[in-house]
Amino acid sequence: MHLLDILALRPVPASAVFLSLTRRCPLSCRHCSTNSAIGSEEHSPDLFTRLVESFTPDAHPRLVLMSGGEALLRPSLVERIATRARESGTASYVLSGMFFARDGRIPGPIKKAIDAVDHFAASVDAFHEEEVPRRAVLEVLGALRAEGKDVSVQLTGLGDDDPYLAEAVGDIRETLGDRVPVLVGLVGPVGRAAGWLGDWPEERRRVLTHRPIALPPAPCTMAAWPVVTFDGTVVACCNQDVADRGEAVPHLTLGHAARDGWPEIRERCLSRPLLRAIRAVGPQYVASMGGVPEGGGYCETCRLLSDDPRAEAVATRPVFSLLDADATRRQVAEGAAGFARRYGSARYGELVGLGR
Numbered sequence: 001m002h003l004l005d006i007l008a009l010r011p012v013p014a015s016a017v018f019l020s021l022t023r024r025c026p027l028s029c030r031h032c033s034t035n036s037a038i039g040s041e042e043h044s045p046d047l048f049t050r051l052v053e054s055f056t057p058d059a060h061p062r063l064v065l066m067s068g069g070e071a072l073l074r075p076s077l078v079e080r081i082a083t084r085a086r087e088s089g090t091a092s093y094v095l096s097g098m099f100f101a102r103d104g105r106i107p108g109p110i111k112k113a114i115d116a117v118d119h120f121a122a123s124v125d126a127f128h129e130e131e132v133p134r135r136a137v138l139e140v141l142g143a144l145r146a147e148g149k150d151v152s153v154q155l156t157g158l159g160d161d162d163p164y165l166a167e168a169v170g171d172i173r174e175t176l177g178d179r180v181p182v183l184v185g186l187v188g189p190v191g192r193a194a195g196w197l198g199d200w201p202e203e204r205r206r207v208l209t210h211r212p213i214a215l216p217p218a219p220c221t222m223a224a225w226p227v228v229t230f231d232g233t234v235v236a237c238c239n240q241d242v243a244d245r246g247e248a249v250p251h252l253t254l255g256h257a258a259r260d261g262w263p264e265i266r267e268r269c270l271s272r273p274l275l276r277a278i279r280a281v282g283p284q285y286v287a288s289m290g291g292v293p294e295g296g297g298y299c300e301t302c303r304l305l306s307d308d309p310r311a312e313a314v315a316t317r318p319v320f321s322l323l324d325a326d327a328t329r330r331q332v333a334e335g336a337a338g339f340a341r342r343y344g345s346a347r348y349g350e351l352v353g354l355g356r
Helices: 003-008 046-053 075-088 108-116 134-146 163-176 191-195 202-208 240-248 262-271 273-281 283-290 298-307 309-315 319-343 349-353
Strands: 016-020 063-067 091-096 119-125 151-157 182-186 233-235 253-256
Touching (some): 003 119, 063 075, 163 182, 182 319, 182 349, 233 240, 273 319, 319 349
Parallel strands (some): 091 119, 151 182
Antiparallel strands (some): 233 253
16 A cells, blocks of 8 residues: 555545553654653553454444554554454555664564555654664665565654755655655754754744635634544544644544444444534634634634534535535645645655655
8 A cells, every 4th residue: 555545535525543551662863753762651452453443344434544653563453453354355554653663674563564565664763763764764665665665754753844854755766666655744943852853933833834914714624533532531632732632623623543433433423513614614714614713723722613503514514524525625636746745745745655
């Protein structure tokens, strides 16, 4: 499964589900959005396997994505989820910080987990390189690619003009021969980085928190794929602060993996009026239609919509089911590279097509 196939699904509601398998991680990267450490919390594997076991050939997401923390601290769980998901027709993806790759080799249990998934992605950035050499990571990716495994690099920098990004992109393309796609993202003031990066530059904030200059409709793609958080709470937003809040934002909470199966979670994601309206026109537009005070920005306003019944009244208008479908269609038409430019690096968006 090529990275383009994954990103093409990104605007499609309930086409995929994120599983945050653990908050634990043996690395201590200074930009970590989840503020993970080796002693961070880790919950029962049953939370995640129970949900995947609720997939059926007639009711399943097209893709399940596994991350952490470091998902490959639980290689047998990754393998089990990927194997079970495939039985129902669901493809699988795992993202790793490559803690195991310092000497360019893959331990046996981790190799079995990687072999089981349909796509393997490696995080590369200046912060990971303080603990895991880039050369070792690229050696592992090259070996996997030679075996026929679909792999990609999730590369992160401080901005489009970050010289690290230019140097790393050149090295990756030369070493891997333009056979491996690269998704380039930018570090934000989340998790550990919040203590040293400062706020988003205004031009990035307008894109990444969707804060428009005026108030046109601004559809939210981040509410398309459900996220199973570290403790099993299922939320409709992949922003880390929402995942950390758990059930604190009612209209963004879809259930819990310990008691709800995929059919129930999918139905809530697709039919909940406020979620449809947010995906269609964005939370600020919904707030303005209902006379609801804004919360200081796009995401801030979204988190407050549960507190005002006027927002729900606006969202129940039948037109939003049509607008939700139209917003999905338009974002799909924008393509994977367009999504990569909008939510990551505008300069390097085309690199998601390498190796196609």
